[in-house]
Amino acid sequence: MSNKLPTDAELVLPAPAKLNLFLHITGRRADGYHNLQTIFQFLDYADELFFNTRNDGIIKLHTHFIDVPHDSNLITRAANLLKAQTKTPLGADIWINKKLPMGGGIGGGSSNAATTLLALNRLWNTRCDFSKLASLGLQLGADVPVFIQGKAAFAEGIGEQLTFIKPPEQWYLVAIPEINVNTANVFKDPNLTRNTSSINQQDVLLIDGHNDCQAVVLNNYPVVKHAFTLMSEQYPTRMTGTGACLFSAFTTQEQALKAQNQLATQLSCFVAQSTNHSLLHRTLGINSGF
Ligand SMILES: C[C@@](CO)(OP(=O)(O)O)[C@H](O)COP(=O)(O)OP(=O)(O)OC[C@H]1O[C@@H](n2ccc(N)nc2=O)[C@H](O)[C@@H]1O
Numbered sequence: 692m693s694n695k696l697p698t699d700a701e702l703v704l705p706a707p708a709k710l711n712l713f714l715h716i717t718g719r720r721a722d723g724y725h726n727l728q729t730i731f732q733f734l735d736y737a738d739e740l741f742f743n744t745r746n747d748g749i750i751k752l753h754t755h756f757i758d759v760p761h762d763s764n765l766i767t768r769a770a771n772l773l774k775a776q777t778k779t780p781l782g783a784d785i786w787i788n789k790k791l792p793m794g795g796g797i798g799g800g801s802s803n804a805a806t807t808l809l810a811l812n813r814l815w816n817t818r819c820d821f822s823k824l825a826s827l828g829l830q831l832g833a834d835v836p837v838f839i840q841g842k843a844a845f846a847e848g849i850g851e852q853l854t855f856i857k858p859p860e861q862w863y864l865v866a867i868p869e870i871n872v873n874t875a876n877v878f879k880d881p882n883l884t885r886n887t888s889s890i891n892q893q894d895v896l897l898i899d900g901h902n903d904c905q906a907v908v909l910n911n912y913p914v915v916k917h918a919f920t921l922m923s924e925q926y927p928t929r930m931t932g933t934g935a936c937l938f939s940a941f942t943t944q945e946q947a948l949k950a951q952n953q954l955a956t957q958l959s960c961f962v963a964q965s966t967n968h969s970l971l972h973r974t975l976g977i978n979s980g981f
């Protein structure tokens with residue numbers, strides 16, 4: 692990814708990561724998608740996107756991703772979708788400082804799409820409300836709506852039915868196994884547990900839960916299994932989303948940094964605080980009441 696970033700962009704915004712604190716798969720729909728129950732909480736660890744308005748209507752992503760052609764990049768797709776929906780004559784120049792690992796289950800692509808929708812809606816003055824942007828975002832990925840809403844949530848359906856909640860804000864050590872896990876392949880795996888019992892909304896913050904995708908990913912990706920073994924020998928460890936990233940919770944930053952130091956020679960990892968009010972919305976000055 693080439694990364695010459697502008698120093699004078701009109702709008703600079705974060706696209707934060709998320710964790711799935713648990714991920715239960717409760718069934719498979721007729722269209723092949725899976726119903727799930729999960730908690731999304733944000734991390735104060737983010738990509739950074741830079742936006743300038745263009746008057747000629749062109750949407751240009753300047754940062755090159757090695758593995759993702761521009762047309763299929765979720766940033767370009769989000770910008771094109773908002774432009775088509777609102778028929779604005781305006782365009783945009785966009786750059787990204789990419790920090791979030793791709794295919795890691797921390798939602799970087801979805802978060803990039805959500806940040807792009809909120810940024811351009813503001814720069815283009817296209818006045819779509821959150822629920823309109825969330826439904827546009829859902830066309831790009833199941834996790835985009837929660838990033839648009841910017842509040843930690845219990846999610847059902849394919850992740851789009853959101854009930855806002857406030858799980859404890861903690862410090863996390865997040866390990867990044869060097870592999871990109873393909874979400875579709877995890878959901879296709881015959882060994883995936885698809886019949887976890889549904890939980891009631893009022894119990895969401897009372898249970899510890901688990902991640903149904905974890906066993907499949909540990910079984911199919913030795914790199915993830917190795918990282919999980921190293922980490923779980925020391926701390927309770929869980930996978931986020933469909934992997935590959937793994938996380939352990941700590942009460943203080945010091946504890947999380949100490950754990951990072953212990954594992955640093957063997958695993959690539961970062962420490963971040965979880966938050967119920969997204970860094971994106973805090974930066975935009977949107978007061979969610981959270
Ligand atoms: C399961 C989660 C939890 O956060 O995993 P991560 O992507 O974060 O790891 C997400 O909701 C994933 O959302 P997203 O990554 O947008 O998935 P999509 O691109 O919509 O789906 C990729 C493919 O996975 C399968 N899929 C995805 C979501 C779902 N609830 N059921 C499915 O069966 C479908 O085959 C789909 O074609």
Ligand SMILES: Nc1ncnc2c1ncn2[C@@H]1O[C@H](COP(=O)(O)OP(=O)(O)O)[C@@H](O)[C@H]1O
Pocket residue numbers: 758759763764765766792793794795796797798799800801802803871874932933934935
């Ligand atoms: N802007 C983007 N950032 C990251 N991934 C993107 C982007 N646009 C498209 N993708 C594609 O989406 C896939 C999933 O990306 P990502 O959201 O980072 O992972 P996950 O859904 O596992 O958290 C990537 O492997 C990549 O092929």
